[in-house]
Amino acid sequence: MSLRPRQPSERGQLDLFQALPGVTAPRDAQDLMAYPFFSLAKSRRVAPIDFRAGDVAIRVEAMPDHGMATIWDADILIWAASQIVNARDAGLCTSRLMAATPYEILTFIGRGVSKRDYQRLKAALD
Template sequence: MIATHSRNLFHDAEREQLELFRALSGDLAPRDAQDLMAYPFFSLAKSKRIKPIDFRMGEIVIKVEASVEHGMATIWDADVLIWAASQIVQARDRGLRTSRLMASTPYEILTFTGRTTSARDYHRLKAALDRLQATSVVTSIRQPAERRRHRFSWINEWKETADANGRPLGVELILPDWFYAGVLDNALVLTIDRAYFSLTGGLERWLYRLVRKHGGSQRGGWSFDFEHLHAKSGALSPLKHFAFDLRDIVRRQPLPNYRLSIRPGPQGGERLFFVPFQIPASAPVLSAGDPPATSVEKL
């Protein structure tokens, strides 16, 4: 009881310090945070996931833990964060003041993310908000000291709002400062294709975000070996099943604006290659003797 009371006092104090930002109306370009596109932060399964994600690569450390009651936030739940990032960037570009405390309606969030406004999808949105709040993340990304860690939930808190007669008005939510600071940095946000919201599989949604993050506009494309992709996905499925699903995605080619292919790697094994359909004239060109870009990333 004491812990709960202390947490409520903390949230009340946080809310009092924040100016309310009311969501913009109209057709906004969907924008995604690059950190979330490049690393395993979400469950890719539609069934409840409790097992943590524990990812380490170089100096990057990520641990994502789920609550038993709600399970881990999924890549579909992350649509709420894409909506939030899109709102913040659009408002900032218009010269408006933004805030981590945001107010909107379920209708606005659902229509932006390509959902219906049925009662079923309203309930799904509330469940997504619960998972986003209940999921705990610890990461070293964007921390000034190598051994420092930042712990947060995807949503600090959220609540439904109502008028004096109890009629529902909308929802309010508070974003964590780690996410908010990343969105305000122009270099850490990318515009994504609205067709992303039509992707139904967790793996293909994750793969699109990774491809969009790394594919950029390099004429030579980019590639990753299957083992590296498996580690980056945070998926629970074994590598053998993961590779089978990747091959199926390549066969179907569902990712908007990118062409996927599989080729043998220089050290054996399979590599996934991807290149944008439309390459700007200003994009760098690899010479015939240069290898395509690989999974060796600059962290």
């Protein structure tokens, strides 16, 4: 019996990417809409999205328990994309693991900061 070396898990420890403080210009929503990063439906979706354009192939999958991001989550995705692009433009290393306070996210995306807004943000990130 031969043992193959184990491949590192995709869910292994990731380097932390700290969201940039201060005012960050949001990316154009058109950038985000060019590819299917989320469902345009307002209801829960678990069926994968398969997209192909020339040499580009994208498959967006959902966790069965939560579904994928929807149109209601687009502003959060714009925030995340803006953070990553601005960090890369500044020569900083990025990661799939991001850290920011809920307040930073809510104020950037123009939502309120009531208890209900925090609950909705938590639900969107679950």
